[in-house]
Amino acid sequence: MAYEALYTRGRPKTLSQLIGQEHISNALARAISNGKISHAYLLVGTRGTGKTSTARLLAKAMNCDKVHEAQESGRPLEKKEIPCNKCDACKNFDSSPDNVEFDAASNRSVEDVQRLLSTAYLAPLRARVKTFIIDEVHMLSFEAVNSILKLIEEPPPNVAFFLATTEIIKVPMTIRSRCQVLNFRLIPQTTIAPYLLKLAKRLNVTLQEDAAKKIARLAEGSMRDALTYLDQCYAMADKEITLSNVDETLGLISDESLDEIISAVKAKDRAAVGRAITRAFSSGLAANAIAESLITRLRDIEFEMLDAGEKNFSDLDKMIDALRKSVSEMYGSGIPDIILEMTLMKLAAPVQNFAAAPAFVPTSAPSENLDAGRKIFYDVAKSLSAEDKFLGATFDQAVVKNFSGDVLTVAFKSDGMARMFEMSRQRFEERAAQVVGREIKISVAVDESLPPPVFNKMSETDRSNLAHAMKTFKASDVTKIND
Numbered sequence: 001m002a003y004e005a006l007y008t009r010g011r012p013k014t015l016s017q018l019i020g021q022e023h024i025s026n027a028l029a030r031a032i033s034n035g036k037i038s039h040a041y042l043l044v045g046t047r048g049t050g051k052t053s054t055a056r057l058l059a060k061a062m063n064c065d066k067v068h069e070a071q072e073s074g075r076p077l078e079k080k081e082i083p084c085n086k087c088d089a090c091k092n093f094d095s096s097p098d099n100v101e102f103d104a105a106s107n108r109s110v111e112d113v114q115r116l117l118s119t120a121y122l123a124p125l126r127a128r129v130k131t132f133i134i135d136e137v138h139m140l141s142f143e144a145v146n147s148i149l150k151l152i153e154e155p156p157p158n159v160a161f162f163l164a165t166t167e168i169i170k171v172p173m174t175i176r177s178r179c180q181v182l183n184f185r186l187i188p189q190t191t192i193a194p195y196l197l198k199l200a201k202r203l204n205v206t207l208q209e210d211a212a213k214k215i216a217r218l219a220e221g222s223m224r225d226a227l228t229y230l231d232q233c234y235a236m237a238d239k240e241i242t243l244s245n246v247d248e249t250l251g252l253i254s255d256e257s258l259d260e261i262i263s264a265v266k267a268k269d270r271a272a273v274g275r276a277i278t279r280a281f282s283s284g285l286a287a288n289a290i291a292e293s294l295i296t297r298l299r300d301i302e303f304e305m306l307d308a309g310e311k312n313f314s315d316l317d318k319m320i321d322a323l324r325k326s327v328s329e330m331y332g333s334g335i336p337d338i339i340l341e342m343t344l345m346k347l348a349a350p351v352q353n354f355a356a357a358p359a360f361v362p363t364s365a366p367s368e369n370l371d372a373g374r375k376i377f378y379d380v381a382k383s384l385s386a387e388d389k390f391l392g393a394t395f396d397q398a399v400v401k402n403f404s405g406d407v408l409t410v411a412f413k414s415d416g417m418a419r420m421f422e423m424s425r426q427r428f429e430e431r432a433a434q435v436v437g438r439e440i441k442i443s444v445a446v447d448e449s450l451p452p453p454v455f456n457k458m459s460e461t462d463r464s465n466l467a468h469a470m471k472t473f474k475a476s477d478v479t480k481i482n483d
Helices: 022-033 051-063 065-073 110-117 142-153 189-202 209-219 223-236 243-250 255-266 270-282 287-307 314-330 336-348 368-385 389-395 415-423 425-436 453-457 460-472 478-482
Strands: 040-044 099-103 130-135 159-165 180-183 399-404 407-412 441-446
Touching: 022 051, 022 065, 022 180, 040 051, 051 065, 051 130, 051 159, 110 142, 142 159, 189 209, 189 223, 209 223, 209 243, 223 243, 255 270, 255 287, 255 314, 255 336, 270 287, 270 336, 287 314, 287 336, 314 336, 336 415, 368 389, 368 399, 368 407, 368 425, 389 415, 407 415, 415 425, 415 441, 425 441
Parallel strands: 040 159, 040 180, 099 130, 130 159, 407 441
Antiparallel strands: 399 407
């Protein structure tokens, strides 16, 4: 017999087994006991929270002999009795022609829906109620929605509709107003983890508590995702599922590796940060995945500190903010690894290395030292740009701010470009020593008020003429002159 996935084996058989949605199971149990079941339900919630499973339970309960007998006699029903799963109606539910399940994501045209509902006006063949379960109803076309609107508004006798969606905003109000809406919540980690531990016992496998908590966290409120992750670990593990098994099987970075990076940053040890992040990259994980894992780990550490009564979170907050910013910068970038490395390096570096530069000094009257510094910078930049066009693009954004005591201060408008230059600073200093014949040190600064870098490559006369032209044409950018 083929192996059955855990998320299908773990589907609830009664309302009492519906995990994490007690507000819905309690309300439905009362409605079924009192015989006040609606003809149309709209089940709303994110993936894996039990929408389709609940629709099946409701459809089965409508046709359950035991439920029907209890309703006629006025006997209150418990959730574990709904449905009974013992009568002929329950046993034959999955194969019954009176229970129709429809995926609107792949059958969204009006023809598909009309074909589905063509039997709605016919009496049920075997069951008491003919049920239609339409999944992802928001995917239906406008015409298809209109074709079911009248059926839901004035349904034939003994017909019930269950519409499930993950995006209620896309469901027309004309449909919503004709259905009872059941809002499914994200299932808390504190609910998912104990359930996984109980399930693992039934599978005769030992699931460690920290492993269960990590799976629950990864599931992000979806029980189906949690069962899929557990199923994957169960298939790969032997008789025990440990935290390291979860990390290895699901391709995650371990908490030990994350703690190593965090400790190196807190210790202000750039060398240790470099070694730790290099080991993390060697695992094959993407930079954004590592950054997001670091943010999650820092969040967990903060909550552990809160439980311990600690109150100083400034360092952790600073790290989280910097990593969140780096994740945004990685989107669409061709160098996400470097962005993460430089973010961590900056967090570990002394603050003064990245302090903002003093206010911009007008370039209309440059000193002899500043002109000498510009000549050195652009001579070295020209030499390196011929070897590496990427460096050339970085140098184009640089402005020489000061040259004093063999220390050349170079400024950038953005922090990101400054970090890019920091990567090649040592190489630049070595080439400068070859060109000038003595040691030159480079200081990197950030100044958002800088003028266009092109000014600094021009003679004094050209700079004056361009500035006058920009003022005349009211252009804030040199490139606009060409327009």
